[in-house]
Amino acid sequence: xxxxxxxxxxxxxxxxxIAKERLQILxxxxxxxxxxxxxxxxxxxxxxxxxxxxxDVDMNAVSVSYEQEDSREILELNIILPETxxx
Amino acid sequence: MARIIVIxxxxxxxxxxxxSAALAMxxxxxxxxxxxxxxxxxxxxxxxxxxxxxxxxxxxINVINGEASLNQALxxxxxxxxxxxxxASQTRDKEAxxxxxxxxxxxxxxxxxxxxxxDSPAGIEHGATMAMYYADDAVVVTNPEVSSVRDSDRMLxxxxxxxxxxxxxxxxxxxxxxxxxxxxERVANGEMLGLEDVQEILSLDLxxxxxxxxxxxxxxxxxxxxxxxxxxxxxxxxxxxxxRYLGEELPHRFLEVRKKGLFSRFFKE
Ligand SMILES: Nc1ncnc2c1ncn2[C@@H]1O[C@H](COP(=O)(O)OP(=O)(O)O)[C@@H](O)[C@H]1O
Ligand SMILES: [Mg+2]
Numbered sequence: 001x002x003x004x005x006x007x008x009x010x011x012x013x014x015x016x017x018i019a020k021e022r023l024q025i026l027x028x029x030x031x032x033x034x035x036x037x038x039x040x041x042x043x044x045x046x047x048x049x050x051x052x053x054x055x056d057v058d059m060n061a062v063s064v065s066y067e068q069e070d071s072r073e074i075l076e077l078n079i080i081l082p083e084t085x086x087x
Numbered sequence: 088m089a090r091i092i093v094i095x096x097x098x099x100x101x102x103x104x105x106x107s108a109a110l111a112m113x114x115x116x117x118x119x120x121x122x123x124x125x126x127x128x129x130x131x132x133x134x135x136x137x138x139x140x141x142x143x144x145x146x147x148i149n150v151i152n153g154e155a156s157l158n159q160a161l162x163x164x165x166x167x168x169x170x171x172x173x174x175a176s177q178t179r180d181k182e183a184x185x186x187x188x189x190x191x192x193x194x195x196x197x198x199x200x201x202x203x204x205x206d207s208p209a210g211i212e213h214g215a216t217m218a219m220y221y222a223d224d225a226v227v228v229t230n231p232e233v234s235s236v237r238d239s240d241r242m243l244x245x246x247x248x249x250x251x252x253x254x255x256x257x258x259x260x261x262x263x264x265x266x267x268x269x270x271x272e273r274v275a276n277g278e279m280l281g282l283e284d285v286q287e288i289l290s291l292d293l294x295x296x297x298x299x300x301x302x303x304x305x306x307x308x309x310x311x312x313x314x315x316x317x318x319x320x321x322x323x324x325x326x327x328x329x330x331r332y333l334g335e336e337l338p339h340r341f342l343e344v345r346k347k348g349l350f351s352r353f354f355k356e
Contacts, residue, residue: 023280030240
């Protein structure tokens with residue numbers, strides 16, 4: 001534990017401290033959402049439609065994630081196929 | 088050419104209309120020709136805060152639809168010759184505010200005014216985006232509270248992407264933070280987010296901190312913009328806000344818990 005932490009934890013922690021923590025997480029999340037291309041939800045829906053022609057997957061089986069790094073953007077598709085599809 | 092200032096927030100009830108009235112009155116009192124425009128179609132109340140509700144004949148939408156001229160619809164303030172109010176319509180729906188219509192009215196106002204203050208409705212939908220679309224400056228009114236700060240941040244995203252300045256690749260809108268309904272006592276008790284907490288998240292140019300004050304309710308009861316109550320803490324804080332907007336550097340006041348006087352302590356206990 002650093003010296004500063006000792007001071008921090010000895011301060012009475014009112015609900016405003018929790019408010020701030022929650023806000024920081026929330027706002028960071030909102031900001032990454034904002035940077036995402038607007039076609040992602042449509043892409044996800046259409047992918048699901050195509051996949052459903054071949055396998056009986058449910059709504060949550062397709063996840064699309066998008067990340068931005070300094071010099072590149074990564075679009076990650078994750079499709080979970082049901083057990084039966086392999087047979 | 089007028090400078091167009093939007094008073095915005097995302098969240099409702101945070102003090103946008105109170106701030107619009109104060110900023111417009113403050114600028115006009117300093118001799119700038121100022122128009123303040125109510126974009127809250129259906130829920131108009133800027134005229135009430137300005138105390139001119141009984142003089143409303145035509146409104147913003149009448150002007151957009153060509154049913155009245157701008158001069159017919161503008162209401163000159165009785166206390167300050169340089170201040171004019173353009174009221175919102177009480178009856179129409181928000182869609183009546185078209186981008187072209189709003190653009191035309193703001194353009195016409197820009198010919199004869201120094202400042203046009205746009206009082207935004209709550210939300211991030213049509214009415215609010217119309218109010219901010221043509222802005223040069225934005226005052227983001229925020230209460231020290233989770234949902235208000237979050238909505239302010241979302242509004243910043245919209246200002247940066249959906250305004251005319253963003254779409255035409257012009258210099259971005261100048262964004263300022265105005266923290267309102269601030270209660271130093273509650274911040275000291277750890278019940279309310281403090282100025283530093285909010286700034287850590289939003290990091291904007293701070294235009295002012297307006298304390299939670301009874302004088303705001305009194306002023307709105309009487310139809311007098313609170314900035315005219317120069318005895319009150321909120322009135323003075325709004326006065327400082329106007330000065331800062333115009334480039335003066337003033338220390339921020341009303342941030343500390345006020346020492347209780349002998350009498351108030353006596354009556355409390
Ligand atoms: N600094 C303040 N102190 C106390 N009450 C305030 C303050 N600012 C605003 N209010 C009150 O909050 C309510 C909402 O204010 P208003 O300016 O109408 O907000 P908005 O336009 O954002 O909906 C009103 O009742 C007003 O009197
Ligand atoms: Mg309002």
